[in-house]
Structure formats: C-alpha cells, structure tokens
Amino acid sequence: MSQQPINDEQVRQRMADYTGHAHLPPLVGLHSMSEASSRGLTVAESVARQLRLHWSLKRLHMIFVARIAAMPVYELKMAFSLHAHYCAEHVEPFANRVREMRQPPYGLEVCPDAALDAFFDEILCAPQTPALVLGLYGYAIPAVVRALERLVADTSKLFDHPTWRVCRLTLIEMQDVLEYGQQAIACLVDDAARSALAEWTALLEELLGAAGDLDGTQPKNSIEPRRMYSSVPYRYDGVPKRDERFRDPYNMGVNAEAFLFDPEIPALPKSIMLYFKRLREIDVPEMMSSILVETPGKPWEYYRDMTRQLWDEARHAMMGEIGFVSMGIDWTKIPLNFTWSLGLNTQLTPLERHGVLYAIEQGLMPKKTGKEYEWAVAVATANRLTALIQDYDWADEILHARIGRDWLVPELGGQKQALAFGDSAWSRILVDWARWREQGLTEHRNWWPEVYRDACRFWGIEPDPNLLAYSTTYENTRADLKQVAG
Ligand SMILES: [Fe+2]
Ligand SMILES: [Fe+2]
The missing domain is CATH 1.20.1260 (Ferritin)
Structure with missing residues (x-):
C-alpha cells in the first residue's frame, strides 16, 4: 500500500512547530527553520554582489581622498577624511570573503560594470562642492546602503554567515555616512543648486540604472552610458583651497x-x-x-x-x-x-x-x-x-x-x-x-x-x-x- 506524500501545508506546519532542546531557539537564533530552508543566495550570486561592493567602496574611498585638498569647506574636509577611512576599512573584509569562497582569479581588480565606473567617474569629476556633495551623499552612499541592505536581507544568515556579518558591520558605518550626508545636502545644496544639477543627477540615475543598481540586482536599462563631467578625464588638483573663513592663509606671523x-x-x-x-x-x-x-x-x-x-x-x-x-x-x-x-x-x-x-x-x-x-x-x-x-x-x-x-x-x-x-x-x-x-x-x-x-x-x-x-x-x-x- 503506497503512502500519501506529505503536502506543503504539513511541511510548513512541521517547520513552524520545530523547536530545539528545552525550546531553545533553533539554528542559534539566526533563522527559523522555514526561513533557513527557503531563502538564500547561491555562492555565485553572493560573490558577484560582494565584488561590486568591494569595487564601489574602493572607488568611493579614492573620491573622498582626491577631493580633500582642493575642496574648500573645512567641515567637509574633515567629513571626507572620516568617510574615506570608513570606506578603506570595509574594502578588505569583502576582499577576504571573496577569497574565502573562490579560487583565483578572484576578479577583485576588475571593474564589474562599465556603467558603475562611469557613475563614480562623474562624481569624482563633479566641478563644484554642491555637485560633489549631492553626487556622493545623494546617490553613491544611498546606493551602497541599498546594496548592503539587500544582501543582508537576501543571503542566508547561516549558509553565508560570514558575508552577512561583514555586510551588517559595514552597514552600521555606512548608515552614519548617509545620515551625515543628508544633513550636508540640506546645508549646502539649495533648491536652485539642485535644479541646476537636474540634468546631471538624471545621468547619475541613468548610469545606476544601466548597471542594474550598484549591486546589479535590478533590471538593467538599455541606455548607452553617456558622460558629462567625466567626458574629460579627471585631473587631480592638489593645490589646497580653504573656505572664506580662512582669510590669511600665508600668515606666518606668530611663532x-x-x-x-x-x-x-x-x-x-x-x-x-x-x-x-x-x-x-x-x-x-x-x-x-x-x-x-x-x-x-x-x-x-x-x-x-x-x-x-x-x-x-x-x-x-x-x-x-x-x-x-x-x-x-x-x-x-x-x-x-x-x-x-x-x-x-x-x-x-x-x-x-x-x-x-x-x-x-x-x-x-x-x-x-x-x-x-x-x-x-x-x-x-x-x-x-x-x-x-x-x-x-x-x-x-x-x-x-x-x-x-x-x-x-x-x-x-x-x-x-x-x-x-x-x-x-x-x-x-x-x-x-x-x-x-x-x-x-x-x-x-x-x-x-x-x-x-x-x-x-x-x-x-x-x-x-x-x-x-x-x-x-x-x-x-x-x-x-x-x-x-x-
Ligand atoms: Fe597630528
Ligand atoms: Fe601624526
């Protein structure tokens, strides 16, 4: 006599009812049994997203650093210093995790998406402080936070625990950067500046769209990537500039x-x-x-x-x-x-x-x-x-x-x-x-x-x-x- 297979509803019920010894939370409290059995990215998917985050944090680090000297606002010089440090610290854990999961070549030195590079080039080349602030804190950092949040939500906390952990820790500091950045935008980018930059910010959105967002998880638009500020390659300006409060920058009058x-x-x-x-x-x-x-x-x-x-x-x-x-x-x-x-x-x-x-x-x-x-x-x-x-x-x-x-x-x-x-x-x-x-x-x-x-x-x-x-x-x-x- 053949047995009736267990139906889906019964499986769900068994999973929901499952508990450990003395009702200890199952799976160290990371997931319920139903979550653990139903969600999770493949290794290839997880690595692909991490390679994009790794690359983006590296690019962002260098943008923050490159603009410290010639961008005049003192408070922003300080903020860029901190945010460059955060980015620099989080590059390595992603690289290490990719190396744990894959054999060489790891692809860490390869741009994962030309549209993503165009996106960062545009921000690197932003001509004035308001554009730079808006590009960094209104587009790039939110895209990093979105990518981290999605990876945290999508990957298995158990199967891919080391990745999940790296993302969560990175997210704490990136959310701080975002919070500061939103205030910086409110202080430095008024409505007039925002509308003057509308064409450029539309381009930033377009480039992210062409990359399927920073993590490549969204449907890609098929627009051919254009360039505006970065149509002329970036040239580093190391001549320091200061804002109007620094009225006498050559003064060496008091020893x-x-x-x-x-x-x-x-x-x-x-x-x-x-x-x-x-x-x-x-x-x-x-x-x-x-x-x-x-x-x-x-x-x-x-x-x-x-x-x-x-x-x-x-x-x-x-x-x-x-x-x-x-x-x-x-x-x-x-x-x-x-x-x-x-x-x-x-x-x-x-x-x-x-x-x-x-x-x-x-x-x-x-x-x-x-x-x-x-x-x-x-x-x-x-x-x-x-x-x-x-x-x-x-x-x-x-x-x-x-x-x-x-x-x-x-x-x-x-x-x-x-x-x-x-x-x-x-x-x-x-x-x-x-x-x-x-x-x-x-x-x-x-x-x-x-x-x-x-x-x-x-x-x-x-x-x-x-x-x-x-x-x-x-x-x-x-x-x-x-x-x-x-
Ligand atoms: Fe010092
Ligand atoms: Fe020192």
Whole structure:
C-alpha cells in the first residue's frame, strides 16, 4: 500500500512547530527553520554582489581622498577624511570573503560594470562642492546602503554567515555616512543648486540604472552610458583651497613653537598655542591625501593605513577647534595657514612628501621637544580638556610612527636613509616669508594679542603685559621641521 506524500501545508506546519532542546531557539537564533530552508543566495550570486561592493567602496574611498585638498569647506574636509577611512576599512573584509569562497582569479581588480565606473567617474569629476556633495551623499552612499541592505536581507544568515556579518558591520558605518550626508545636502545644496544639477543627477540615475543598481540586482536599462563631467578625464588638483573663513592663509606671523618652548612662559597661555597647532593640522589631511592619490600600485593595506593616519590628523585639527570653541574664542580670527600643504603638494614628489612627514613625526618622539612635552604643558594648565587633547595627540603618534616604519623605511633602505631623505626634501621647499609679504599675499599680522586678550577674559585674569607683547614671527626661523605638528 503506497503512502500519501506529505503536502506543503504539513511541511510548513512541521517547520513552524520545530523547536530545539528545552525550546531553545533553533539554528542559534539566526533563522527559523522555514526561513533557513527557503531563502538564500547561491555562492555565485553572493560573490558577484560582494565584488561590486568591494569595487564601489574602493572607488568611493579614492573620491573622498582626491577631493580633500582642493575642496574648500573645512567641515567637509574633515567629513571626507572620516568617510574615506570608513570606506578603506570595509574594502578588505569583502576582499577576504571573496577569497574565502573562490579560487583565483578572484576578479577583485576588475571593474564589474562599465556603467558603475562611469557613475563614480562623474562624481569624482563633479566641478563644484554642491555637485560633489549631492553626487556622493545623494546617490553613491544611498546606493551602497541599498546594496548592503539587500544582501543582508537576501543571503542566508547561516549558509553565508560570514558575508552577512561583514555586510551588517559595514552597514552600521555606512548608515552614519548617509545620515551625515543628508544633513550636508540640506546645508549646502539649495533648491536652485539642485535644479541646476537636474540634468546631471538624471545621468547619475541613468548610469545606476544601466548597471542594474550598484549591486546589479535590478533590471538593467538599455541606455548607452553617456558622460558629462567625466567626458574629460579627471585631473587631480592638489593645490589646497580653504573656505572664506580662512582669510590669511600665508600668515606666518606668530611663532607658536618659540612660545611653547619658552621656559619663562607659564603653561596656561600656552594652551592657546597648543589649540592653534592642533587646528592648523587641517594641512596634514590636505597633504596626505595628495600622497594617496599620486602613489598608485601599492598593496591595499598601504592605502588603508595611510587613510587611517589621514583621519587621525583630521581628528587632531578638530581637537583644536573644540579647544577654541570651549573658550568662546572665535577661531576664524586666527590665520590658519596652508603654506605647508601647499609647499609639499606643489613642490615635492609623493615619496618626498611622505619622507617629510616621517621626519617630522620622528622629531615628535624626543621627550623635551616632542609630544610628551606638549602633553606635560597641557597637564600643567590644569585644564582637563587641554590635557585630554594632548594625551590622544601623543598616543596617535605611536601608530603613525609605525605606519612610517612599515611603509616608508623599507622603501628607502632604512631608518637613517628615510630621515635623511625627508630632511633633504624639506630643505628644498621654498618658504619665502618676506616675499609673500612683498607680493601682498599676507601681512604676517600678529594675531596673538587679540586672541590672548579674549582668552584672559575667559580665564577671568588680567593679561600679562610681557605676554601681550609677544611678537616672534617665523621670519628668522628657517622653516624647520619642528614648526609643523604631524
Ligand atoms: Fe597630528
Ligand atoms: Fe601624526
């Protein structure tokens, strides 16, 4: 006598009723039995989507980095530094996962879709800040988030658990980027700018459509990909630009280091110079980004490590900003020069720039003049914030020194050679204090007395006439390595 096959309804019921020992959730709580048996991508599908995410994060990383120097808005320079760091950190887990699932060739270095590359090229070439912001945060990041959300929803949490996990972790940070980006669009792209860009944003949508969206899961439109801004190939612009709050970018009228190292000067007023030195570090991401863009062909870990350091330097600048704001001091009164990033980006090769950075950072290690000294001064101010800023500024140098040792020293044949190389590159930089004044680029205005008076009001003390008279400029100091905080 033949048995009746079990019908679908009975199968569904059995699965719904299934429980583990003592009613423990089945499958470690990842899926119900019915979900686990009914959903999931094939390995080929999962890998194809990950290759697209991997490629897109790499492209996005380089767009963020490439636009740091010449895009003028300070806050966006900081945001691009963070978002480049996030992208850089998430590239590797996808590459690793693809390598776990497939034999070589993995296809990690191959553009997965020409339309996708055209999409990113357009954003890379966006001519003005509003277009760049809209392209990045209104189109590219939302497309990354969509792709991650779809992969999280579609793949099996059990069969493809490592992929699911990588996506979920990436999603947390990409959603942060999206949230910031939406605010950036609201602040920087008004209705007029948006409608002026309508034709271009339609093209961005068209290109995503031609790629079947970033992850290639949607029906592809059959439109032949066009180009607008990227019809002329992208050319990197490493000349730093700043927004209108930076009115005197050649000013080298107040020698912060001479003040800081003067044993006669008490600690408290030195906190101003520490904040100044920190905020002036805007120039480090401006400079490091140029190394990244102009040094092709390195292993991915190089770009990841250098981008991490770039972000740390952006954090140092913002620590200075916090210091000034905490005292009610309008930091835009202080000329924050870009002469260092300008000089390095326009006069040295990328390797020489890295050498200069390395030599500076080695100079930050000695006890008497380095990061420990700055920290000791900060502790002596008895201000917790100042001490905390210098505490982390010092700690970050530990990693930066290691990044230099990992990537620069082997290339130059040793520690000594790397130092000599950096030092000689820096000595060739033209820092022409007097000529800049003659040319009317700056008056080297002494901003110190005004800012010191503001600080004294905050501290509730009378300005010390001796300190008020401080007027040491950088004129007679050969622009040496100590004047820059790496
Ligand atoms: Fe720094
Ligand atoms: Fe550093």
